[in-house]
Amino acid sequence: MTQASRPFRSLWTRRQGLRQWLHGAAAAFLWCLLIGLVLAGVSGWRDFWHNILYSVCIGMCCWGLIDASFRGLAYAMRKGRPCPEGAEQEWPGLPWIALAVIFGSVGGFSIGQQLGDLISGLHTRSLWSAQWSHAAAMLTVTGVASLVATAFFYTRHRMAAAQVEAEHARRVAAETQLLLLQAQLEPHMLFNTLANLRVLIGLDTARAQAMLDQLIAFLRATLEASRVGHHALRDEFARLRDYLSLMQVRMGERLQARFELPDELASLQLPALLLQPLVENAIKHGLEPKIEGGTLSVQARMQGEDCLLVVSDSGRGHFPAADTAGTGFGLQQVRERLQARYGEAAGLSLSYPPDGGCRIEIHIPRRLMTAPAPAASP
Template sequence: MKIDWIAKLRHFLQIVAFCLAIAAIYYAFMPYKPYEIALVYSLSIGLLSWVLIDFGRHFFPSSDETGWPEGAVGIALPLVGNVLGYLGGTLFADRWFGFSSWNLEDRPQLRISIGVTVLSALALTYFFYSRGKSAWLQAKVTEVRSQATEAQLKLLETQLEPHMLFNTLANLRVLIGTDPARAQAMLDRIIAYLRATLSASRSTLHPLAHEFDRLRDYLELMAVRMGPRLAYTLDLPDTLRDAPVPPLLLQPLVENAIRHGLEPQVDGGHITVRASTRPGASGPMLVIEVNDTGAGLPDALPTPGPGQSFGLTQVRERLATLHGAAGTLELIAASPIGTSASVVFPLKFSPSP
């Protein structure tokens, strides 16, 4: 029997607050009796009833929806608990004050006492029952949202992988006609890259170190075709190696830098990928920059479509799916030449010191 003691403490405080309210109402209708009497009777009956019901339910199978015992037990437990709580709590308070609540000569007082107890018991039972069901429904909604997010990320990833593969095969096709030896080397790199990528576990997130490893494989693959025209630097602090990121998040940015930045230049250029953090309104933000020394941004970005800004659109959609407005992608002109792509989103783990 596993008990959530934090939840029990919260229930205890709620019961105490409810008993204080009942005692105040009782005193308002009978101001000629000291408030301390109403308070002791209310706390005695309320707390004993709560202990019998809230702890007693753990001895019976409970519904996943409400955390409440199923079947006849679910009805009998609050009834028996409240009756025993009323009898035991009243007896305790009688002993405390030296009273006798079972004096039949004071029947109006007895009826009021029983009536208040019954109404209070019904209100409390409904409150805890509805709270349990509401918590279950909220958990199911959270679960469904999580599954929908994962499904959407999977869909975006499955759209992105063929896009990357087709672009790589197009590059290979060019080399086959111009430099068969380098085409063979590039084909070997493609096989190794796909083996490493496709054999990895299929998940919506993986460590940033894995993302940098796949990025290094891709850049080495592109270096076979471009030769000395492509140089790169990968800067990943050890403290951020385990930061969770979506797979293939950075590759479209690097692919975009090569295609639109380095390739149009005769001398090629240099690509730097750097990870860092910065303060945010709700905690630290992970910042990943892809900087190149290429041709720079055009006056107007092409409309997303086949072969046009597809990767950038995918990156933005994946960030929005995971982080909403907190995940951003910005393209800015670098100084003195080139382009800088900056991805920023909340850091979901604590970096090691």
């Protein structure tokens, strides 16, 4: 994180913490209203507003003291270190929770009762001057209500923590899968290119030497790109241009390339070299076997809320049966990378236009491409 971004991240974290605290306060307030309604019903709906007033005052004071106790204990257990950015406020152990509930119930009742007297103008008997049985009953009601509310908040916290852990495990699994798929992509691309070079050496030594020079520059840029895990669409198109320039050394005028990338889409992020296998397939199965060659087109445009990426060629048409079924390396590898990164939100479709050639479309929601994808850890 840069120095300039820290204040914004800190502000965002504080806002998240405030939002969580407000949600807790709202839930506690509704719980106090419910208890007030129950007490009013038990008393025959006499002094309805007084029951509501004292229930809210006492309950919110109890919640405030208990919540403050939890935060203070957690802060002390971290030895004065602040809560890490993005982390939810942790809870202390059950013994400390029990002590905090007892302290909050007794202190909250006393403070809330005085607050209720101040607002209503009444003078109720305090907890310490009441008879033992009456004081015990009041503390029992307050303690049970505080315990139930604390159990609710604790359960919600544990469920949220479990959800965060599950999401983290899912993300790590997806990143690991992306890393394995990327490791497959690099040698596959290299072997295909070397096979093309081997064929050209036997046909035209001068062109083979030019292709070798182009290959060295291409591999330097491409292997560097493959290490970042993700990059902008402009970088993806740049790597494809490098690859097609390399193929044009071999195929000459038989290969024509066309790129369409609107400026407003150039900064969108996607997994590095995602389109590379599709371009390789288009040349190997579509354009190269065709005597007169043809045109390969790579386009990016918006289609509704999705970014549509299209790789099309005017080659001979149908891929081999394995690729058409999605079990060949090219289509399978791209499909798996899309699934690992975007789940069911993205998809790939293959079609054969009536005028010949092959067309592959990838759709990805633009909202998922506006920030860099999480890089897989090596």
